[in-house]
Each structure stands twice: as structure tokens, then as C-alpha cells.
Amino acid sequence: MAAVDDSLSAPNVSMKKSKLVLIGNGMAGVRTLEELLKIAPELYEITVFGAEPHPNYNRILLSPVLAGEQTLEQIVLNPLSWYAGHDIRLHLGKTVASVDRRRRRVTAADGTEADYDRLLIATGSRPLMLPVPGAELDGVIAYRDIADTQMMIDAAARYRHAVVIGGGLLGLEAANGLMLRGMQVTVVHLMPWLMERQLDDTAARLLQKSLEERGLKFIIGAQTQALIATPSGPRRVAAVRFQDGREIPADLVVMAAGIRPNTELAERIGLHCQRGISVNDTMQTITDPRIYAVGECAAHRGITYGVVAPLFEQGKVCATHLAQFGIGRYGGSHTSTQLKVTGIELFSAGNFSGGDGTEEIVLSDPIGGVYKKLVIKNDKLIGACLYGDTVDGSWYFKLLRDGRSVSDIRDKLMFGESNLGDAGHQGRSRAAAMQDGDEVCGCNGVTKGTICKAIKDKGLFTLDEVRRHTKASASCGSCTGLVEQLLMFSAGGDYSAAPKKKALCGCTDASHADVRQAIREHKLLSIDSVFANVGWRTPNGCASCRPAVNYYLVSTWPKEAADDPQSRFVNERSHANIQKDGSYSVVPRMWGGETTAAELRRIADVVDKYQIPTVKITGGQRIDLLGVKKQDLRAVWQDIGMPSGHAYAKALRTVKTCVGSQWCRFGTQDSTQMGKDLERALWRMYAPHKVKLAVSGCPRNCAEAGIKDVGIIGVDSGWEVHIAGNGGIKTEVAQFLVKLKTAAEVLEYSGAFLQLYREEGWYLERSVHYVGRVGLDHVKARIVDDAAGRKALWERLQFSLADEPDPWFDFDKAAVDTRQFDALGAAL
Amino acid sequence: MNWTRICRIDDIPRLGSRRVARPGAPEVALFRSADDQVFALLDRCPHQGGPLSQGIVFGTRVACPLHNWTIALDSGQALEPDQGCTARFSVSLIDGEVFLSADELASRALA
Numbered sequence: 001m002a003a004v005d006d007s008l009s010a011p012n013v014s015m016k017k018s019k020l021v022l023i024g025n026g027m028a029g030v031r032t033l034e035e036l037l038k039i040a041p042e043l044y045e046i047t048v049f050g051a052e053p054h055p056n057y058n059r060i061l062l063s064p065v066l067a068g069e070q071t072l073e074q075i076v077l078n079p080l081s082w083y084a085g086h087d088i089r090l091h092l093g094k095t096v097a098s099v100d101r102r103r104r105r106v107t108a109a110d111g112t113e114a115d116y117d118r119l120l121i122a123t124g125s126r127p128l129m130l131p132v133p134g135a136e137l138d139g140v141i142a143y144r145d146i147a148d149t150q151m152m153i154d155a156a157a158r159y160r161h162a163v164v165i166g167g168g169l170l171g172l173e174a175a176n177g178l179m180l181r182g183m184q185v186t187v188v189h190l191m192p193w194l195m196e197r198q199l200d201d202t203a204a205r206l207l208q209k210s211l212e213e214r215g216l217k218f219i220i221g222a223q224t225q226a227l228i229a230t231p232s233g234p235r236r237v238a239a240v241r242f243q244d245g246r247e248i249p250a251d252l253v254v255m256a257a258g259i260r261p262n263t264e265l266a267e268r269i270g271l272h273c274q275r276g277i278s279v280n281d282t283m284q285t286i287t288d289p290r291i292y293a294v295g296e297c298a299a300h301r302g303i304t305y306g307v308v309a310p311l312f313e314q315g316k317v318c319a320t321h322l323a324q325f326g327i328g329r330y331g332g333s334h335t336s337t338q339l340k341v342t343g344i345e346l347f348s349a350g351n352f353s354g355g356d357g358t359e360e361i362v363l364s365d366p367i368g369g370v371y372k373k374l375v376i377k378n379d380k381l382i383g384a385c386l387y388g389d390t391v392d393g394s395w396y397f398k399l400l401r402d403g404r405s406v407s408d409i410r411d412k413l414m415f416g417e418s419n420l421g422d423a424g425h426q427g428r429s430r431a432a433a434m435q436d437g438d439e440v441c442g443c444n445g446v447t448k449g450t451i452c453k454a455i456k457d458k459g460l461f462t463l464d465e466v467r468r469h470t471k472a473s474a475s476c477g478s479c480t481g482l483v484e485q486l487l488m489f490s491a492g493g494d495y496s497a498a499p500k501k502k503a504l505c506g507c508t509d510a511s512h513a514d515v516r517q518a519i520r521e522h523k524l525l526s527i528d529s530v531f532a533n534v535g536w537r538t539p540n541g542c543a544s545c546r547p548a549v550n551y552y553l554v555s556t557w558p559k560e561a562a563d564d565p566q567s568r569f570v571n572e573r574s575h576a577n578i579q580k581d582g583s584y585s586v587v588p589r590m591w592g593g594e595t596t597a598a599e600l601r602r603i604a605d606v607v608d609k610y611q612i613p614t615v616k617i618t619g620g621q622r623i624d625l626l627g628v629k630k631q632d633l634r635a636v637w638q639d640i641g642m643p644s645g646h647a648y649a650k651a652l653r654t655v656k657t658c659v660g661s662q663w664c665r666f667g668t669q670d671s672t673q674m675g676k677d678l679e680r681a682l683w684r685m686y687a688p689h690k691v692k693l694a695v696s697g698c699p700r701n702c703a704e705a706g707i708k709d710v711g712i713i714g715v716d717s718g719w720e721v722h723i724a725g726n727g728g729i730k731t732e733v734a735q736f737l738v739k740l741k742t743a744a745e746v747l748e749y750s751g752a753f754l755q756l757y758r759e760e761g762w763y764l765e766r767s768v769h770y771v772g773r774v775g776l777d778h779v780k781a782r783i784v785d786d787a788a789g790r791k792a793l794w795e796r797l798q799f800s801l802a803d804e805p806d807p808w809f810d811f812d813k814a815a816v817d818t819r820q821f822d823a824l825g826a827a828l
Numbered sequence: 829m830n831w832t833r834i835c836r837i838d839d840i841p842r843l844g845s846r847r848v849a850r851p852g853a854p855e856v857a858l859f860r861s862a863d864d865q866v867f868a869l870l871d872r873c874p875h876q877g878g879p880l881s882q883g884i885v886f887g888t889r890v891a892c893p894l895h896n897w898t899i900a901l902d903s904g905q906a907l908e909p910d911q912g913c914t915a916r917f918s919v920s921l922i923d924g925e926v927f928l929s930a931d932e933l934a935s936r937a938l939a
Contacts, residue, residue, distance in 0.1 A: 543891030
């Protein structure tokens with residue numbers, strides 16, 4: 001890096017504000033400013049130069065404007081009042097002509113000057129104009145900005161024939177819009193099929209057929225030779241001539257043959273450009289660290305992005321660096337594609353054309369208008385191309401991004417997420433067909449109308465933003481596909497692009513895996529040491545990361561790392577479940593679901609004594625006392641005199657059992673005793689998420705062992721162990737792990753699997769998702785095939801659990817702060 | 829202002845809170861940040877009335893235990909994009925002793 005003077009690392013040493021100049025008043029640049037103003041509103045005096053005479057607008061929505069579905073006013077993102085409200089000096093309609101990097105001064109074509117301490121270049125991209133004779137004629141335009149769109153709208157009102165050169169995303173959207181405005185439109189495409197960079201030939205032909213049915217004409221594989229002018233009058237385009245001599249009439253020609261990063265200014269002022277302006281992971285140009293570049297003009301690790309989500313990700317990173325937080329890093333993005341032509345469902349992501357070493361799964365129904373192709377390599381999904389039914393696009397995209405093994409779901413992969421047991425949106429796949437009042441998110445009761453209104457009113461672009469603002473798709477996530485479709489239709493966002501690595505939370509860029517690894521490798525024993533070692537932006541984290549880090553510490557270094565009750569969610573701090581009215585519920589442990597008259601009597605007495613309003617039998621074969629006041633909790637525990645059921649914790653909950661061979665005439669094994677033994681061996685076990693077990697005494701499976709984290713089923717010759725079942729949001733049948741002979745083996749295998757989950761699972765990841773992520777083969781290799789490893793896991797778990805206190809009775813040892821149960825008094 | 833002593837700062841856990849009972853009126857939550865600032869808010873989230881005193885404290889914020897709204901301890905304001913505000917009480921911290929205003933306790937947010 002070039003020599004950096006002191007003022008660069010600390011631009012605000014003096015009380016005077018530093019100066020930031022933005023060249024390019026578009027979506028990427030202004031989003032960067034928004035992010036910057038959010039975290040450091042007072043740091044800079046900001047000046048913006050924009051070549052267009054408009055405030056920042058949503059360029060993606062030019063297609064719906066052209067199609068007459070939205071107006072220009074509706075797509076403005078930052079009205080002039082926004083700039084004024086943030087004291088931003090805005091120079092509209094002024095193109096920057098030069099930058100003096102030594103004197104740090106920007107000069108516009110009209111002579112306007114602005115000095116900078118830091119400069120942000122977001123000049124976007126330029127359309128490629130084909131260098132054919134006649135390209136300079138009137139009526140020949142590109143499709144890039146409001147002026148082009150307006151010209152197309154005007155032309156549609158006066159002329160008849162339009163020719164769009166380029167059958168890519170932009171060209172098809174332009175053609176569709178012009179057709180809807182009444183023109184006869186022909187799309188000319190040089191390559192053998194439409195959208196060849198986003199679609200394979202089969203999907204492209206379906207798309208072409210569908211567009212032809214709407215009235216578009218196509219000339220495929222034709223090379224444009226010249227644009228022919230009108231014989232007399234003003235020199236306006238009249239026809240397009242191809243290399244084979246054919247001519248077609250054209251009153252309007254739209255060039256949509258591609259875009260290229262606009263690096264003209266950057267190159268002129270000596271910034272290194274390769275494809276785009278070369279930037280590092282903090283979005284600084286590699287030539288001049290005072291100058292940043294974001295958006296379509298920037299090349300990060302040699303890649304330029306042309307869709308909105310990566311650009312916003314870049315903007316966020318750039319803003320943290322401008323704000324001197326400086327630890328944000330951009331690591332590149334995966335992107336996916338959707339066509340914004342109402343009524344046409346199309347999605348593609350990754351490598352969908354296959355190649356060496358890849359396998360394809362294809363579903364083709366040309367009459368029904370559905371085509372899906374999934375490309376798999378080394379048991380991982382690497383590409384997807386969907387036409388006609390795209391509701392699972394986001395799910396495939398997630399699989400692709402996560403790089404998760406799909407071997408276990410391969411047979412169901414093509415049929416989508418709903419076939420894996422996801423519920424919540426009643427199998428609805430087309431958001432466009434839903435009414436405003438229809439519920440999209442069943443968890444949080446959010447309707448289509450609410451989501452669309454929030455997207456429009458608040459200018460939301462990404463799934464995360466919709467989740468934060470409306471809570472839609474924020475709980476179980478099964479409606480994610482629908483929400484993403486709504487985003488696309490309302491905001492035009494390529495919503496699903498996302499950073500390659502998912503950060504644990506907003507306080508850090510580190511992932512769950514990074515944090516775990518650091519704790520293990522550096523033997524970190526406290527939350528503060530993790531925050532210092534891994535790099536946290538916030539002094540004491542947030543409500544998302546602290547519980548996760550606390551769990552990783554105590555599970556990695558049992559008996560050594562300090563448990564921090566203030567970093568646990570209230571339920572684990574109070575050892576009771578908080579209810580909607582602020583009262584608590586108490587669930588005593590009943591080993592294997594068995595109880596006695598004495599226990600029931602004590603419970604009944606407690607209910608009377610503390611006037612507990614509701615007594616409920618739980619699904620886990622225990623009794624739940626609901627509506628206990630916080631100040632009564634200690635006395636209730638004491639009077640009941642039964643161990644904590646940990647019904648409030650990310651820990652072992654219940655071991656549900658059937659009565660088994662002791663009473664049942666069908667029972668083959670003593671499932672109740674097995675259940676009690678398991679529960680006594682595993683209780684007080686904290687885990688990434690709650691853990692439920694069940695033991696059935698015969699394959700009739702009355703204990704419902706098929707939907708538990710560990711389900712044991714007795715058969716005549718022994719026990720079957722099933723793992724990673726789930727009866728919650730995503731009903732998942734447990735997978736068979738192993739068949740065993742003795743009860744001791746059942747304890748060892750079950751314990752070893754749970755310890756593996758404790759060591760490798762991410763906080764709040766249920767065992768079903770953990771096994772889905774690492775694959776059943778991995779679990780089998782560690783638990784079934786590796787006897788020494790299994791014994792070591794089982795021993796580590798026993799070591800962790802030995803002498804662990806019961807938090808309802810041993811307050812000191814369990815680090816229960818008993819002050820929480822008493823209110824302070826105020827002498828009034 | 830008419831200050832009334834509530835407790836010592838060490839009676840409140842760091843990054844934690846205590847409840848202050850008010851006869852016949854909703855409780856007040858006292859919060860202590862990592863750097864030993866003390867804040868007082870009505871113990872009620874503006875969203876659905878959750879007890880803020882039971883939330884996780886970080887920086888100068890608390891996450892409500894019911895639906896994870898984040899409330900700023902110094903203003904009582906919900907953080908964007910959520911909207912709402914809970915009543916704030918004045919706190920005086922002198923030599924490690926925490927005082928609240930008796931007038932505010934007796935008059936503010938009684939229902």
C-alpha cells in the first residue's frame with residue numbers, strides 16, 4: 001500500500017469535520033452514505049455529484065415503469081429532502097471531469113469544485129453500444145436510466161416498430177415494457193438462445209415460447225450489420241439490417257447487448273482498473289487508500305457485480321471503514337437471477353450448465369410450462385435453473401450457498417422444501433396470485449399486504465430488512481420463498497444474494513465456526529477474551545451473540561470456563577419459563593415420565609399454597625405449573641422437592657417412554673427403565689438447543705421416538721437408535737443410526753452422539769439441522785465406525801456432567817443470582 | 829429533586845438489572861451497564877408489556893425477553909425499525925449509592 005499520512009488513520013483529530021465526496025448519485029453510493037450516517041452521522045461533511053438530474057432512484061424498477069406498472073415518482077429512493085435533512089451538498093446534473101489526487105480536489109465539467117479527505121467512486125456501469133453503422137441515429141438508445149426510459153415511453157406513443165438488440169435480462173424487460181405500451185417488438189439475439197448466461201437452452205426455449213404467446217417476436221442467432229436511416233426528413237432510424245441481408249422495420253432501436261463498468265474517470269486519474277476499479281476487502285482502491293469504490297464500477301477480487309444485494313453488502317463494509325470501525329471485510333457474494341416480467345417465473349443460480357464431474361437432476365414438463373434443472377457435484381448442489389415454478393429457488397440458493405451435502409435428501413431434492421416436511425404456507429407457491437389479506441407468514445401473522453406496504457414505504461431491498469421490519473419469515477422461515485417473490489415484484493431486488501460467510505451476528509464478522517475454533521485453539525475461557533481475540537465491534541455483544549458465546553465456552557471447556565448468567569436468556573437465568581404476562585412456569589423432572597402419589601400430593605399442595613392458576617400435562621410426560629410469580633419460584637421448587645426439569649433451557653428436556661415390557665402385553669423391552677437410565681445419565685446437559693429423547697418398548701412406538709433428537713425403539717433382539725428427528729416447525733422423521741444389543745450400549749451411543757452435537761452444533765441449531773449440515777455419514781463415521789472416538793466422546797460428556805448442580809437447589813454452585821427473585825423497595 | 833435511596837450499585841449485577849417495587853403501581857427496572865452507569869425505566873416493554881428487567885443488557889440497551897425488541901436504556905426508546913417508548917426515570921448515583929426521584933416514583937406511569 002502507498003505511504004499513508006497520519007491524517008488518514010484519524011481524519012477527525014481536529015474538531016473540524018472531514019470531507020467526503022461521492023461521485024455517482026446511484027443506489028450503491030447513496031446506500032453507502034445511508035449506512036455511514038447510521039453509524040457515524042457527524043463524522044463527515046458530505047458532497048455528492050450526480051450526472052443525472054434526479055435524486056437517487058431505484059434503477060431496478062425502470063422495467064416496471066416502462067411497463068406502466070409503476071411511476072417515476074414511485075421509484076425515487078431518496079427525495080431531495082433526504083439530502084437536505086442530512087446536510088449533504090448535492091450537485092445534480094454535474095458530471096465530474098477530473099480529480100486532482102495530490103490536492104484532493106474534485107472538479108465537475110461546469111467548473112464546480114469540492115475538496116475531499118476521502119473520495120467514494122460509485123459511477124456504476126455504461127451500456128455497450130454496438131459499433132454498427134447508424135448507431136448514432138435518432139431513435140437508437142441504450143436502456144440504462146430515467147432519460148432512456150422516458151424516451152422509450154415517448155417513442156411508444158408515436159411509433160409502431162421497436163427492435164431490441166440483446167435477449168438478456170435487460171433486453172427482455174425492455175421488450176416486454178414496450179410491447180405493453182403498444183409497440184410491435186422484435187428481439188434480436190446473437191447467441192443460440194435467450195439469456196444464455198442465466199438459462200440453459202431448454203428453459204430459454206420455454207421462456208421464448210411464453211413470450212411469443214404474449215406477442216413478442218424473436219430473431220435468434222442473427223448478427224446486426226447496420227441501422228438504416230429514414231430516406232428523407234430528420235435522420236431517424238427506420239430499419240435494422242442483418243448480415244444475411246434481411247431487413248426489418250424499426251422506429252426505435254434499444255441496445256441491450258450488455259453493460260460494462262464505468263471506469264472512465266478512474267482510469268483517467270490513474271487508479272488501477274481491471275474489468276472494474278480494483279478494490280481491496282475494505283472497498284478501498286488498491287491504488288489510493290483515500291479513494292473507495294463500490295457498486296457496479298468496482299472489481300473485487302477480479303469480480304464485478306451487477307445486482308443489488310452484493311452492492312449493498314459492499315456499501316455496508318465501505319461505511320464501516322469510512323466510519324473508522326475498520327473491521328468489516330467484504331468477502332464476495334453468490335448471486336442469483338430473476339426476470340422481472342410479471343407472470344413469468346424464472347430463477348437461476350450458480351453453475352447450471354454442468355460440466356465435468358457434475359450430475360444433473362431434471363424435471364421437464366413442457367406442456368405444463370415447468371422446467372427444473374439441478375446440478376450436483378461431489379454431493380453438493382452447485383447450480384439450479386428453474387422455469388415456471390420458482391418457489392424453491394431460495395431454498396436451492398441456500399443449499400448452494402451453505403455448501404451442504406445433499407446426499408441424504410437427493411431423492412426428494414427436486415420436489416422442493418415443502419416435500420421435506422415444511423409447513424406454514426399451505427403449499428402456496430405463487431405470491432403474485434395471493435390476495436393482500438392472505439397470510440404469508442403463519443408464525444407471525446403477516447399478510448401479503450403488510451409486507452408489500454413495508455417494502456414500498458420503507459424502501460426495503462433484502463430479505464433481512466423485511467424480516468426486521470415486518471417479522472415475516474423471521475421465525476420458522478418456511479415462507480421465505482414467498483417473501484422473496486414479493487420483494488422481487490415490489491422492489492425488484494435480487495433479494496437473495498448474500499455474503500458467502502454468515503456472521504454470528506451484527507457485532508462481528510466471525511461465523512459460529514470461527515468462534516468455536518478460536519475458543520478451542522486459544523483456550524479462551526471468558527466472553528471478554530473471545531470478543532478481544534476474535535474481533536467484536538461492540539463492547540459487550542448483544543442478546544444474540546452473548547448466549548451463543550457463553551454456550552461455546554462452557555461446552556468446550558467444562559469445569560474451567562466461567563458460566564455467565566447475565567449472558568443467558570432470562571429462562572436459563574431464572575431456571576423457569578417466562579410467560580407472556582411476566583409470570584413463570586415450573587416443570588419438575590419426572591424420570592422417564594413416571595411419578596408417585598407422594599410427588600403428586602406435594603405438587604397439589606404447592607398449587608393450592610401459591611395459588612397457581614394452571615396445571616397442564618405436557619407432551620413430554622411431565623406436569624407444567626403455569627403462572628408462578630417470580631418471587632415464589634424458590635419456595636415452589638423447595639416445597640415440590642423434585643429436580644429441575646430444565647424445561648426452560650437449551651438442554652436435555654424429557655425422556656418420554658411407553659410402559660414397555662413391565663406391563664404392556666406387546667412390549668419387547670423395558671423401555672421405562674431404559675428411559676429413566678438415559679435421563680439420569682444425561683440430565684443437566686446443556687446443548688446448542690433443546691434436546692428431547694424417547695424410548696419405545698416395541699416398534700408400535702407409542703413414545704413417538706421417531707420425532708426426537710434421539711429415539712430408541714426396542715425390538716425383540718435389542719434396541720434401534722434413531723437420531724435427529726424433530727416434531728416442531730419442520731416435522732422430520734429421525735434417521736436410523738445403529739442397532740444395539742444392550743442397555744449399556746444404548747447409553748454410550750446416545751451419549752456420544754449428543755456430545756458430538758454439543759461439540760459441533762451451532763448455537764440454536766437443533767440436532768436435525770446439525771445432522772443435515774454435516775451429513776449422516778459423518779455422524780456414523782464418528783459414532784458407529786470409530787469405537788475409540790465414541791468412547792472418548794461419551795467420556796467427555798460424563799466428565800462435563802459429573803457433579804453438575806441442580807439449579808433449583810444448589811444456587812451457589814449453579815451460579816444462580818438469587819437477588820433476581822426479590823424486588824427492591826423504595827421508601828416513599 | 830426529592831431523591832430516595834434504593835440500593836448500592838453492587839446490588840445490581842453488571843450487565844443486569846433489579847426491579848424496584850412501587851405499591852399499587854407497575855415496577856421500575858434498574859439497569860447497570862458494564863461501565864457502571866445506572867439507568868431506570870418502567871419495567872414494561874412498549875410492545876406487549878414484557879418485563880424489561882428480565883432481558884439481556886448490552887451496551888446501553890436491553891433486549892426484551894418476550895419478543896426481543898431492543899430498548900435504549902438512556903431514552904426508553906425502541907430501536908429501529910420497531911417504534912415505541914417506555915417511561916424513563918431519573919437516576920442519581922453518589923458514592924456507589926443509587927437514588928431515584930421520589931416524586932417521579934409517586935407520579936410517573938402509575939397505571
